[in-house]
Amino acid sequence: MHNKRTLWSFVAFMGLVWAAVILLFGVHPTGEATRNQTTVIVLLRTVQVELQQGSVTAATFQNGVILRPGQSRTVAGYLLTLRTRGSEFSVDAVPEHYGRTGFQSFFVDETGVIRFALRKPATGESPDVQHPVR
Numbered sequence: 001m002h003n004k005r006t007l008w009s010f011v012a013f014m015g016l017v018w019a020a021v022i023l024l025f026g027v028h029p030t031g032e033a034t035r036n037q038t039t040v041i042v043l044l045r046t047v048q049v050e051l052q053q054g055s056v057t058a059a060t061f062q063n064g065v066i067l068r069p070g071q072s073r074t075v076a077g078y079l080l081t082l083r084t085r086g087s088e089f090s091v092d093a094v095p096e097h098y099g100r101t102g103f104q105s106f107f108v109d110e111t112g113v114i115r116f117a118l119r120k121p122a123t124g125e126s127p128d129v130q131h132p133v134r
Contacts, residue, residue, distance in 0.1 A: 065080070
C-alpha cells in the first residue's frame with residue numbers, strides 16, 4: 001500500500017511540474033517556439049553586411065530580409081534589429097512573445113558568434129550557442 005501511495009504522489013507531483021512549465025512558458029517547449037528559434041539561428045548564421053566608406057549600411061539574410069541600421073523587422077516570431085557603429089554591427093533577435101514565439105533571445109556581431117539568453121535579451125557577453133557552458 002505504501003508503494004502505491006508513493007507512486008501516486010510522484011505522478012501527482014510530476015503533473016504539477018508539467019502544469020507549472022506550461023503556465024510559465026505558455027506552450028509546450030517543443031512546438032512553434034522551438035521551430036522559430038531554429039529558423040532564427042539559421043538566419044543569423046547567414047548574415048552578410050554591406051559597407052560603404054567604412055560603415056555598415058545594411059545586413060542581408062539568406063531569406064532575402066534586408067535590415068538598415070536601427071531598423072527592426074519581424075521574422076519567424078522574432079524581432080530582428082540591426083545596430084551599427086562604424087564597421088562594427090550586431091543583430092538582436094528577441095521573441096515577439098516570450099514563451100509563445102520563442103524562449104531564447106539571440107545576438108550576433110561581426111565575430112559571427114551567435115549568443116543566446118533565456119527569457120531576456122542576449123548580449124556580447126551571453127553564452128555561445130555552440131558552447132553554452134562556460
